[in-house]
Amino acid sequence: QVQLVESGGGLVQPGGSLRLSCAASGRSFNNNAMGWFRQAPEKLREFVAGMSRSGDSTDYADSVKGRFTISRDSAKNTVYLQMNSLKPDDTAVYYCAARTATTLGRRSSEYFFWGQGTQVTVSS
Helix, strand or coil: CEEEEEECCEEECCCCCEEEEEEEEECCHHHCEEEEEEECCCCCCEEEEEECCCCCCEEECCCCCCCEEEEEEHHHCEEEEEECCCCHHHCEEEEEEEECCCCCCCCHHHCCEECCCEEEEECC
16 A cells, blocks of 8 residues: 655746655555646546656656656655646646556556645646
8 A cells, every 4th residue: 555645736826836746655665656647627637747666767748748857756755746837727636646567657547546636726
């Protein structure tokens, strides 16, 4: 079992930056590939970024490529999402997710463990 707790969300102006953190507890954190997803009001949950278990592979949604960066600190059992050049369309609840696999996934159904989410609002 893996427990995930996100933090770092908030209100930011367009063009600003935020760094989301996902603290993991429980066994076998380092056996998991990790992902970030988001869900805006009245929209489906969508893939944002993913990282393989080793950290060697990453993947991003086209809408965030070049602006967002996923990283992990295994010593701290934490995954991060650095978000730069934020746009109003990035407004959503952001979720951290883990799956017991070596490779990252882009579908929410591939992830077994989820955090409670953190709200990100981009507005002037």
